[in-house]
């Protein structure tokens with residue numbers, strides 16, 4: 507079978523899962539075995555002979571909101587994916603245009619033109635990425651065929667408590683039945699539920715960067731759930747392509763500013779995930795900032811450790827929790843996570859540092875808001891839902907410099 511790296515490249519480049527699985531079952535390679543086990547534990551309908559038979563088959567995918575930032579990022583990632591073929595792309599104001607006229611970097615990709623959702627034929631589609639503004643999304647998803655697998659990147663289905671959605675978003679929820687069947691798609695935390703889900707609420711970018719380090723630490727009772735202070739920074743693409751003044755070079759360059767101070771719309775989502783982990787209500791102080799960079803996100807999190815716990819304990823727990831994970835990487839001690847080291851990739855880098863105040867620790871995590879914070883995690887989730895190895899199409903190295 508050859509070396510670990512040749513085994514890895516067979517699995518990923520050719521989508522040859524069955525061959526890979528057989529080899530892995532007989533090997534002592536633990537790390538790769540864990541990743542491939544995702545394929546092995548694919549939904550029953552996709553496992554076994556049927557799954558082997560379709561190893562080179564492509565699923566047909568629609569991108570709703572393909573003319574936006576997260577939509578174009580999905581298209582970029584799928585260009586290197588052996589099992590998904592884009593058969594439908596929609597837009598609103600840009601409906602009727604070709605994708606290369608909207609995004610010249612996507613020239614000559616053999617992609618369909620952008621059409622309005624009302625003109626879409628979903629009989630040619632197995633799954634959709636829904637990259638639409640919140641509010642609009644629930645109405646549109648409600649009208650989609652129930653046979654479709656859906657990964658929704660908006661906030662519309664993320665909050666289990668519909669009252670909380672209505673309070674924070676100032677509008678009624680118009681698809682409450684669908685909300686009940688939704689699985690929140692923080693991949694590394696909810697993998698088994700994601701595998702069997704039809705509708706995924708893909709997590710927000712800030713909540714992803716914050717929950718990935720905090721959930722394991724809270725579940726292990728290593729940190730106190732009171733007095734969690736989170737300071738996050740985002741690149742401008744987080745505001746979407748439709749943003750106006752906020753996107754202007756003159757408004758962003760050579761400065762930073764906070765926004766949503768004391769009341770940012772991601773607070774209930776962050777608190778929902780942390781409260782689930784704690785099995786009690788958690789409240790946090792959260793302040794986001796806009797940075798003069800096109801993509802990237804850092805969360806710096808200040809926590810009080812549980813009595814008797816040390817930063818060494820926090821570090822060791824995160825190390826063992828994420829040791830087998832492809833995309834979440836705990837750096838070596840004292841190494842500082844940089845947004846530049848995850849640019850364009852699906853990685854989350856994190857580390858834990860002792861605070862100068864005894865009993866407190868500082869946790870830093872970085873992601874690319876458009877990849878692990880949006881389209882990359884969405885693809886990771888759809889891979890799981892379709893029984894494809896989770897890392898397929900997501901292994902590109904970050905862009906540097």
Ligand SMILES: NC(=O)C1=CN([C@@H]2O[C@H](COP(=O)(O)OP(=O)(O)OC[C@H]3O[C@@H](n4cnc5c(N)ncnc54)[C@H](OP(=O)(O)O)[C@@H]3O)[C@@H](O)[C@H]2O)C=CC1
Pocket residue numbers: 570571572573574575576577596597598599600601623636637638639640642659660661709710711743744745746747748749875876879880
């Ligand atoms: N940007 C980010 O980092 C992240 C974004 N998200 C979420 O993902 C979703 C998409 O975000 P993003 O790509 O940044 O947004 P953009 O503003 O860049 O793109 C929005 C897309 O939706 C289309 N659209 C807008 N209004 C309608 C409508 N009424 N009916 C149908 N289509 C419509 C737009 O079409 P057209 O261009 O033709 O008007 C465009 O294709 C949002 O819910 C956002 O909150 C989640 C995580 C991170």
Ligand SMILES: CC(=O)N[C@@H](CCC(=O)OP(=O)(O)O)C(=O)O
Pocket residue numbers: 659660661709710711712740741742743744745746772794796
């Ligand atoms: C810089 C910026 O404006 N960021 C957005 C969050 C990013 C995003 O798209 O939020 P969702 O994940 O909830 O969709 C904001 O603060 O509202």
